[in-house]
Amino acid sequence: MAQKNELKEIAKLFFKLGSIAFGGPAAHIAMMEDEVVKKRKWMTQEHFLDLVGATNLIPGPNSTEMTMHCGYERAGWKGLFVAGFCFIFPAVVITAIFAWLYQKYGQLPNVEPFIYGIKPAVIAIIIMAAYRLGKKAVKDMELAILGIITLVVCLLGVNEIIALFGCGLLGLSIYLFKKNTSNLKSFIPLIIFQIADPSKIGVFKIFLTFLKVGAILYGSGYVLFAFLDSELVANGWLTRQALIDAVAVGQITPGPVLSTATFIGWQMHGITGAMAATIGIFLPSFFFVLVLNPLIPKMRKSNILGAILNAVNVAAVALIIAVCLEMAKDTLTDWRTIVIAIASLVVVFVFKKLNSAFIVLGSASIGYLLTYI
Secondary structure, eight states: OHHHHHHHHHHHHHHHHHHHOOSOHHHHHHHHIIIIIIISOSSOHHHHHHHHHHHTTSSSOHHHHHHHHHHHHHHHHHHHHHHHHHHHHHHHHHHHHHHHHHHHHSSOOOOHHHHHHHHHHHHHHHHHHHHHHHHHHOOSHHHHHHHHHHHHHHHTTOOHHHHHHHHHHHHHHHHHHHHTOOOOOOOOOOOOOOOOOOSSOOHHHHHHHHHHHHHHOOSOHHHHHHHHIIIIITTTSSOHHHHHHHHHHHHHSSSOGGGHHHHHHHHHHHHHHHHHHHHHHHHHHHHHHHHHGGGHHHHHHSHHHHHHHHHHHHHHHHHHHHHHHHHHHHHOOSHHHHHHHHHHHHHHHHSTTSOHHHHHHHHHHHHHHHTTO
16 A cells, blocks of 8 residues: 555656656756755755766756656656656647647747747756755765866766766776776676668658657757657658757747657657657666666775766766856846846745746746737
8 A cells, every 4th residue: 555655646747746856857856856856855865966976977868867767766667667657648649739739730830029038947846856966975075176167067068978988987097096997897888789771661660760869868858859860861761840849849838858759759650650650769767777776885885886986976067057058158148037037046946945846837828928018
């Protein structure tokens, strides 16, 4: 009975987050940290940071994989599947509706006025999460310097995965230098699937294509779109305009950006194509998290792996800050967005117990009103 109640709690929480979590992985993780660490105390902030750092080291959508980690921590493997499914489900349904409307009418509904207000609020939510996680991640001056280096190289345009792994290796080097030891054995497995290249693509090939993407994709949603451009557009399976519109859908829907696979699959092969693409792209994440989660406490107990994890945790916070700065540069373009961002910052730091859902919904309403001023 206890586990049944826990699963119900997990389902309600992540269905809610999947319905209102706008702004990409950094924002999703910020909302999760608020819900599972600060409010519900399912785990310590240190362990949450370890999960964030470890998740950044595996392929797949980071925020979706974090939901699975949180579910696993609360109710084992059943919690993992419930959390992942409930977080993905709302985004997939909303995206499927957009896909149907797009196929039927050839254009997307105008929701820009609402997004106009949401984006500045998301920046405030991310800043609060970076502040809280940063306090736990920066344990000494060396880690602070590693974090600053990672932030700078990210802002200079270095790939986020290279920055993350580089910071981990620097952390390891510092540890080995201090311990005067040189015994290191490591490997990074790389799995690459080859897909046939026929002129026409069926449901099974859609599934395999997106399974491949889910199994080897690192980085942001924009990396996904670049990958799909070479996989689908170049082979004539999808028009570039449909891919561009899929990017727009990823921005205007809550939940994981990889739910745009649903939109793309629908354009390629209707509802069966949407289902194949959705299952294919998310399936590897369930497997990766199921394997990784039990290993994280063992990694923390190892001095060498612990040093890497400490550095990666700091790097993960630096990546969140870098994303926040890039979002601010693109979003805070006039007095309206600046006012919404400042008001949201005040709210998240003064009213710390306020649910982030109210901030998102309130900012969407304000943004809608301000676009007509």
